[in-house]
Amino acid sequence: EIVLTQSPGTLSLSPGERATLSCRASQSVANNYLAWYQQKPGQAPRLLIHGASRRATGLPDRFSGSGLGTDFTLTISRLEPEDFGIYYCHQYGSSPLTFGGGTRVEIK
Amino acid sequence: EVQLVESGGGLIQPGRSLRLSCMTSGFTFGDYLMSWVRQAPGKGLEWVGFIKSKTSGGTTKYAASVEGRFTISRDDSKSIAYLQMNSLTIEDTAVYYCVRHTCGGCYMNDYWGQGTLVTVSS
Numbered sequence: 298e299i300v301l302t303q304s305p306g307t308l309s310l311s312p313g314e315r316a317t318l319s320c321r322a323s324q325s326v327a328n329n330y331l332a333w334y335q336q337k338p339g340q341a342p343r344l345l346i347h348g349a350s351r352r353a354t355g356l357p358d359r360f361s362g363s364g365l366g367t368d369f370t371l372t373i374s375r376l377e378p379e380d381f382g383i384y385y386c387h388q389y390g391s392s393p394l395t396f397g398g399g400t401r402v403e404i405k
Numbered sequence: 406e407v408q409l410v411e412s413g414g415g416l417i418q419p420g421r422s423l424r425l426s427c428m429t430s431g432f433t434f435g436d437y438l439m440s441w442v443r444q445a446p447g448k449g450l451e452w453v454g455f456i457k458s459k460t461s462g463g464t465t466k467y468a469a470s471v472e473g474r475f476t477i478s479r480d481d482s483k484s485i486a487y488l489q490m491n492s493l494t495i496e497d498t499a500v501y502y503c504v505r506h507t508c509g510g511c512y513m514n515d516y517w518g519q520g521t522l523v524t525v526s527s
Contacts, residue, residue: 298469330513334450341502341517342450385450389512392466394440396450 299324299388301397309405316373318400320386325366327390333362333371336399337382345384346371376402407431407516409503414521419494425521427486427503434484435459438506440514441477441488443499453477453501456486458509470496493525 300323310316320331329349334342344353346362349369359374373380381404386397413425427439440455454467456477465477476489486503500520507513 332513336450341519344515347513387450389514392455392512393468394452394455394512396442396452399449 298393299326299391299395301386301388301395303384303386303397303400305400306398307401307403309403310376311405312376312378314376314405316371316376316380316402318371318373318384318386318402320364320369320371320397322367322369322388326369326388329365330388330390331362331364331369332387332389334385334387335380335382336385342385373402378404407505409505409516409518411501411503411518411521414501414523416524416526417493418527419525421493422489422491423493423523425488425490425501425503425523427488427518429484429486429503429505432505434479434486435481436509438509438511439477439479439486440504440506441486442502442504442517443497444502444520445496445499448499451499453488455506461508461510490523493523495525497523498525499523 302321304319331349333346336342350362361372363370383399383401385399408430410428417423438457441453454477456465474492478487502520503518504514505516
């Protein structure tokens with residue numbers, strides 16, 4: 298099983314600032330099949346990035362994903378008020394599918 | 406429009422069984438792999454298991470935490486996926502999400518339901 302470790306646990310930032318979220322895998326993710334999700338209270342997760350760097354349809358370009366192998370990054374170039382929430386990485390390159398523990402992005 | 410609607414959640418005693426349903430519309434259900442993901446209160450996401458489309462073999466796979474207790478099935482004629490949960494424990498308390506994947510054997514997903522809450526308590 299691939300274990301995904303996300304850091305930091307919490308990111309306290311102000312609107313307009315840059316957010317950098319990390320996801321490290323215990324072994325290489327096949328085909329870089331790594332996705333990022335955003336979740337807000339009481340809502341289902343929303344797909345942001347798949348294939349490590351491909352934006353979901355309609356996602357603003359302030360969101361970008363990068364990385365390969367075992368180290369992946371989600372960057373939000375300029376935080377908007379609606380970007381605050383919990384972000385999860387998810388590997389779907391091999392079964393069992395696994396999720397990271399999440400990074401909370403909160404308003405400073 | 407793709408829609409996934411979970412039902413069947415509620416309060417259940419430890420050791421009992423419960424079946425969740427995921428009613429779908431807006432796509433050809435039989436062509437897609439379907440999975441279940443759960444989220445315990447205040448915790449992260451945990452993949453529960455999946456069922457492939459019949460044309461991809463119809464195989465199922467489960468997380469170690471539910472293997473042997475949970476069973477995923479599908480009724481392609483009704484466009485419904487099921488999660489049969491037996492021998493429930495307090496640790497199974499969670500919101501259960503139904504998830505559609507991008508093809509019959511693909512591990513990438515694209516649509517989630519809104520979830521149904523299962524509370525296991527005496």
